[in-house]
Amino acid sequence: MQPRDGVRAGLPGWVPPAVRHYIEHVEGGAPIRVLARRSAVHASTVLRQVRQLESRRDDPLVDAGLKRLSQCFGSDISEENEMTHHDRHGPRPEAGGEEAEALRVLRRMAEPGAVLAVAAEMAVAAVMREAEGGAAQRLARLDRSLAETLALRGWIAARGETGRVARYRITAKGRAALRAAMPAPPPEPGFAEAQAGFAAASQGARAITNEGPLTLLARRRDRDGRPFLARELVAAGERLREDFELAQIGPRVTQDWSRYLTGGCDGGRGGGAPSGARGRLAAALSDLGPGLGDVALRCCCYLEGMEVLERRMGWSARSGKIVLRIALERLRRHYDGMSGGDMIG
Incomplete structure (x- = not known):
């Protein structure tokens, strides 16, 4: 046409x-x-x-x-039309879902050590990070067509030689696009003329945080020198976060997921993103129930720190990480029991 x-x-x-x-x-x-x-x-x-x-x-x-x-x-069109043509129309806007999906991938690639890996003749690419012990941990997956779009827009660039498995990192242009798409942070309290309350940070502001609680806790060691969070627990938390971010794409992006902690939700586990992600996320939160589900939702998805979580829940200091580890253990068992579900990592 x-x-x-x-x-x-x-x-x-x-x-x-x-x-x-x-x-x-x-x-x-x-x-x-x-x-x-x-x-x-x-x-x-x-x-x-x-x-x-x-x-x-x-x-x-x-x-x-x-x-x-x-x-x-x-x-092709004739040279005469080309010579007399003046483009009076701007580009068609991209679908909101595709733009949100691109920003979701950029957020994960902005994390320290994250690379996008894509193999030849594979229809799916993945954002990976080297975990404890040199094991590869998957942070997100995406269609190859979206990876091609990111490369053409200059938001990602190849790292070194491109062999059978090419690796890409986020570029300065990609970071700038990510910052431009994020909402402006609220003004710092205490400097305004009028008194202001301590408003909670928006989900968008939390989502751009480079390192979440899981990443920080995964570096810590217990008394025996072992990682505080095992690789399988971090993978379960990252899987919950991936479903959460996929569920925000498209309609119902402002959905209150805390209502699923009471167990009265439809825990559908099938389908594709974002509807399938909503079902998987709802099923996981429902299985965890109140308390554990709230901790997993706030730490893994909202990326709230331990101190903020402990103050919100009224717990003593340094108790939040223990409850989080229990929640991740329960979450890992939930994913292990899912039929047809593949773990991240």
């Missing part, structure tokens, strides 16, 4: 101008000067963009992403 003003149909709205210029020039044969005049930039700028994209085709995600965009690119 081709609009009457000559704009090529098919390219998603998230496509950056450099990628759009490359596709229109290479696939559509549009002259460099026409693209430059349309975007109100110098022709050398467009030429540099085209050459940079061509040099990045050694990156498997970039190359696959460009091929995917080429397939949805419209048919």
Whole structure:
């Protein structure tokens, strides 16, 4: 389908101008000067963009992403239409669910030591981190198409040589996009002219925290020198967090998950994200019940620290981490009993 003003149909709205210029020039044969005049930039700028994209085709995600965009690119249009064309339409907005999914992956990649790993000819990629003892711990999984989108937008870049399993890290541009998408933190209390209460931090502010309680506690050792939280317990908590973040994508993002702690929810365990994630999360919280479920929800999902949790629950100091370990033990048994569920890590 081709609009009457000559704009090529098919390219998603998230496509950056450099990628759009490359596709229109290479696939559509549009002259460099026409693209430059349309975007109100110098022709050398467009030429540099085209050459940079061509040099990045050694990156498997970039190359696959460009091929995917080429397939949805419209048919050629005449040079006369190209020469008289002026792009009066902005890009189509990307679906909110896709943008939220991209930000979810960026949040996990912003954590220390996190890399995105994608294997050749695999439809699913994963965000990994090296856990205690050198074992790989999975933080999130995503479709390969989303990983290609992140690479084309310049939010992730390959780390070293790309072999059978390519590894990517978040870029400065990706961190900037993540910060721009997060809500502004509330003003610090105590400096305003009027008295203000201590408002709880929003979920968005908590979600951008680089290291959560699980990561910090996993580094601690007990009296015998063993990790305070075993790898299996950290994996169970990370799985709960992944389902929580997936459940926030799409409708009902402001859902109050604390109501599932009473056991009166529909604990559906099937389906895909985000509806399947809601079912898995509801089932896990219902199984944990009040108390343990509240601790797991606040520490693993809301990323509340131990001191904040202990004050909120009215517990003595240093007791929260013990209750959290008990909750993670129960959560691990819950996931072990799920049919068809794969553990993270």
